[in-house]
Amino acid sequence: MTDRTVEETVPDAAETAVPEVPVAADDAPKSDEAAKADGGTVVSKATVAEVEEAMKDVVDPELGINVVDLGLVYDAHIDDDNVVTLDMTLTSAACPLTDVIEDQTRQALTTGPGGGLVKDFRINWVWLPPWGPDKITDDGRDQLRSLGFNV
DSSP states (O other): OOOOOOOOOOOOHHHHOOOOOOOOTTTSOOOHHHHHHTTOOOOOOOOHHHHHHHHTTOBOTTTOSBTTTTTOEEEEEEOTTSEEEEEEOOSOTTOSOHHHHHHHHHHHHHOSGGGOSSSEEEEEEOOSSOOOGGGOOHHHHHHHHHTTOOO
């Protein structure tokens, strides 16, 4: 019988390295500037101050004053998914115009260049504490006075 010795060879790291596969241009991550230039959107998480400012475009249909200066927006919370929950009230619990305010809120917060300020919104209609003239801001009082109201 003949002795045969099998020599085992172990390839070095250079021989076993996984080849780098080039990423197609369409699959490569884009910078903020490249995404904007390409028509994409780059949305960062909104701040409560930005939401409050945008809500000044939402006007109470009965009084013609924005809901922020009327004191109808009690609180705003923005979650990690950039969805805002607004605690709001109305001047009267019997107000039939909640749909109008919700439509205006959608327009103010979720539409516009780049897709809007937030991804989505929810309105939590609250009745406590009840709304009263004490909740109106100084700007709101000035606007009401200019319309002939005595506040």
